Amino acid sequence: MAASEEPVSAWSCKQVAQWLQDEGFGEYVELMCTQHRLDGLSLLALTEADLRGPPLGLTVLGDIKRLTVALHRLQRQNLSQLEELGLQQAESPPAGLLLGAARVDWSCDRDNRRSNGDFCNRSELRWRGSNVSGSGATLCHTHFNGSCRQHLAGRLDPEVWKTVISSLYVFFVFGFTSFVMVIVHERVPDMRTYPPLPDIFLDSVPRIPWAFAMAEACGVILCYMFMLILLLHKHRSIVFRRLCSLMGTVFLLRCCTMFVTSLSVPGQHLKCSSKTYDDTFGKLQRALVIWSGFGMTLTGVQTCGDYMFSGHTVVITMLNFFVTEYTPRSWNLIHTISWVLNLFGIFFILAAHEHYSIDVFIAFYITTRLFLYYHTLANTRAYHQSRRARIWFPMFSFFECNVNGPVPNQYHWPFQRPAFMKTLIG
Numbered sequence: 001m002a003a004s005e006e007p008v009s010a011w012s013c014k015q016v017a018q019w020l021q022d023e024g025f026g027e028y029v030e031l032m033c034t035q036h037r038l039d040g041l042s043l044l045a046l047t048e049a050d051l052r053g054p055p056l057g058l059t060v061l062g063d064i065k066r067l068t069v070a071l072h073r074l075q076r077q078n079l080s081q082l083e084e085l086g087l088q089q090a091e092s093p094p095a096g097l098l099l100g101a102a103r104v105d106w107s108c109d110r111d112n113r114r115s116n117g118d119f120c121n122r123s124e125l126r127w128r129g130s131n132v133s134g135s136g137a138t139l140c141h142t143h144f145n146g147s148c149r150q151h152l153a154g155r156l157d158p159e160v161w162k163t164v165i166s167s168l169y170v171f172f173v174f175g176f177t178s179f180v181m182v183i184v185h186e187r188v189p190d191m192r193t194y195p196p197l198p199d200i201f202l203d204s205v206p207r208i209p210w211a212f213a214m215a216e217a218c219g220v221i222l223c224y225m226f227m228l229i230l231l232l233h234k235h236r237s238i239v240f241r242r243l244c245s246l247m248g249t250v251f252l253l254r255c256c257t258m259f260v261t262s263l264s265v266p267g268q269h270l271k272c273s274s275k276t277y278d279d280t281f282g283k284l285q286r287a288l289v290i291w292s293g294f295g296m297t298l299t300g301v302q303t304c305g306d307y308m309f310s311g312h313t314v315v316i317t318m319l320n321f322f323v324t325e326y327t328p329r330s331w332n333l334i335h336t337i338s339w340v341l342n343l344f345g346i347f348f349i350l351a352a353h354e355h356y357s358i359d360v361f362i363a364f365y366i367t368t369r370l371f372l373y374y375h376t377l378a379n380t381r382a383y384h385q386s387r388r389a390r391i392w393f394p395m396f397s398f399f400e401c402n403v404n405g406p407v408p409n410q411y412h413w414p415f416q417r418p419a420f421m422k423t424l425i426g
Helices: 013-023 026-035 040-044 048-052 061-076 079-085 160-185 200-204 211-232 236-260 280-292 311-325 332-351 357-378 387-392 394-400 420-425
Strands: 103-108 122-128 138-144 147-152
Touching: 013 026, 013 040, 013 061, 040 061, 048 061, 061 079, 160 236, 160 280, 160 394, 200 357, 211 236, 211 311, 211 332, 236 311, 236 357, 236 394, 311 332, 311 357, 332 357, 357 394, 387 394
Parallel strands: none
Antiparallel strands: 103 122, 122 138, 138 147
């Protein structure tokens, strides 16, 4: 055949029609070659999504699959032309074929299983390049009940309503934590009966009076850094939702631990004694003062008894991990500053003798483990709809069910003015 003597990208519509005839798809010659003028170049760029969706709109599943296999075979035989045309970066590669570090992953969304006895009717073809953070590196074709929707995987649904729910969750947890602090304050062990426990670090390092204020200053700087990153991040809704869910969960766990066990005051400099409030209204007023002041000494809040594990360490560590996770790896200066603030903040907490060493260690360990476990599950699509995840991590399954893989670190200016910032950020 004459078409075999020249590259496929140079085929005319008649040569494509001949190829369709030879492959057994003669009934589609009129549609594809006459109506839509499909030539060799467009044939190489054709995907299953194009066959299913408009304007072609093929409806016979067997023909779609057989024609897709034939197209994959043709594309595999013309890899050099695909590379020259750059089609391997723009479209999904053939199934089972690796182009560079790209891969094909078929997944079925279990959310669409059996609403009325129907099986899963949504299939998603997902192709990722080696750089998941790059824009345009991921192309998704989603088919639902025969309709086709094509989108870049980087265009994640912000699901603002879920972010609002996570904000209410952390709002409630912080309020509940403040109330538990009031309850715990009533149960502070008497320092004359229960002196400070032995602690290697606190016994070896002299107390620095201004250190705790410095620890809170480190936390404030990290908070401003994260707020700036959150403002400019393209997927700020997802990032903020994850921060709220993780922060709320850790502080809820902290409420349980400090309510169950009351440790003795870690230093004689802390003028702590059990304080009894007359009624529930008095307790709520004190809880409101703690909550409105974020539990910080910089805002004039002084708490006692909340030593089973350090809330300041939780906040500083969580902010550090979010700053480093949602900025590109090449931002070494930002990452260095974030880690220095985290480590110095922990040191200042201990140097102020405001917490036992074990308090800080446990807070750092729990915070980092929860952060890593959450993001490992979130970046692994297979766990999203698993039965085990729904049972043991119901909040995770709810918040992350529609997030496909890692969230790319993309930035843009969210406001209309000043306009030059949009160009600066890119």
